[in-house]
Amino acid sequence: MEDNTQDEQQVAFNSRIDLTQLQDSVAKVKTELGKVIIGQQEMIELLIVSILANGHSLIEGVPGVAKTVTAKLLAKTMNVDFSRIQFTPDLMPSDILGTSIFNVKTSEFEFKKGPIFSNIILIDEINRAPAKTQAALFEAMAERQITIDGNAFDMQPPFLVFATQNPVEQEGTYRLPEAQLDRFLFKIKVHYPTLEEEVQILENKHQQKNNNVESLIDTILSAEQIASYQQVIKDIVVEDNLIKYIAAIVNNTRTNANLYLGASPRASIAILDASKAVAAINGRDFITPDDIKKVVAPILCHRIILTPEREMEGYTAEKMIKDLIQTIEIPR
Incomplete structure (x- = not known):
């Protein structure tokens, strides 16, 4: 009986996913970005997670907090085609x-x-363009194809959109429609650096002799490696109780009296995929409740709408999500 148990444990160990190469690549990408980007660790990690989970990311923050630079340098670490589009009010589909x-x-x-x-599309100031131009992105982002004159054109993988936007309070911006926001895996909010980080930014700038920061970044990932890692992510183990945990969180947004609009099943799938990527980056072939908690806020904050009463009271989507998670029992 004891021998059978040992054999079963050996079989289970041998069937575990080898995540060494994936972890090594992620560490190298972070090291490359660290040559230029000071702080902003959460933004960098979420962008890497979005690549592994094959999802688009919306990066929001005031001008000058390295939104565009980070996305551009991250694309530089990948040996794939890169395209940058500057959105303006007169841009046409x-x-x-x-x-x-x-x-x-x-x-x-x-x-x-x-x-x-x-392969990697950087859309700068996405909220500067009007609704007609925004609508042109819907099919490409959701189905990774576009249809023109009755002909469908497929996007070559990997196909990822990194979009930046200034807060909606800035002059000359348009609010993105909910249908488009739902197509972004993450909405990443970028904050000001700390005092210590800003001192380091200034020191690096003062010491830097080469103004072309892109030349400092080495290429780490190929298109084939990205596709391979995205496939590995799909094999991460998820227990039934954690699937129910994800479903309970998203379902609560639809029944919550404080919310006017809840999240769709696309949000549930996004949490599942992103949690797998977080687990893989941490060297685990299974997800935990902490992996889920880590990605819930950036996945749900742009998919829910608070009731007018809660908005008047000063509530934010992030605070509502934090309170919501505390009401859901954590699986053991």
Whole structure:
């Protein structure tokens, strides 16, 4: 009987997922970004999680807190195509997706692909463009394809959108529609650096001889490695009680009297996928309640809407989510 137990334990050990290479790659990416970016560890880790979970990220913060630089340098650590789109109030959908142009030689229309046809897309100040242009991103972000003139064009993997935006209180911005926000895995809020971090930022800038910070960043990941790691994430073990825990959290947003709009099943799937990525980064082939708690706020905060009464009382989505989690029993 004891021998059988030992054999079962040996089989279980041998079937564990090897996460050494994944962890090593993540550590190297963080090291590369650390050459330039001071602090902002939460933003960096969530962006890496979004890559592993194959999800888009919306980065919100006041100007000058390294939103664009971090996303751009993170893309530099990957040996994939990169495209940057600056959103402006006069930007048209064809400026993003592309357009059909008449070829005089062949007497036929040819589709010229826009900058959206890349692997990593950095959309700077996404909330500067009007609704018509925002709508052009819906199909690409959700289905990783676009349809023009009745023809569907697939996006080559990996296809990830990193978008930055200033707070909606800034002048000349548009509020993103809920349907578009729901297509972002994370909404990452970037805060000011601490006093110590700002001192280090100034010291690094003073000592830095080369102004081209991109030249300091080495390439770590290939497209094949990213695809491989994304596949590994899918094999992370999730116990039934944790699946029920995720479902209970999201379901509570729909029945909560303090919320006007709750989260959809897309949010549940996002929590599941992101939790797996967090577990893998930490070298575990199974998720824990702490993994779930780590990703709940950035996944739900842009998917829920507070009631007018709660907004008038000064409540925020983050505080509501924190209170909500405390009401859900943690699986043991």
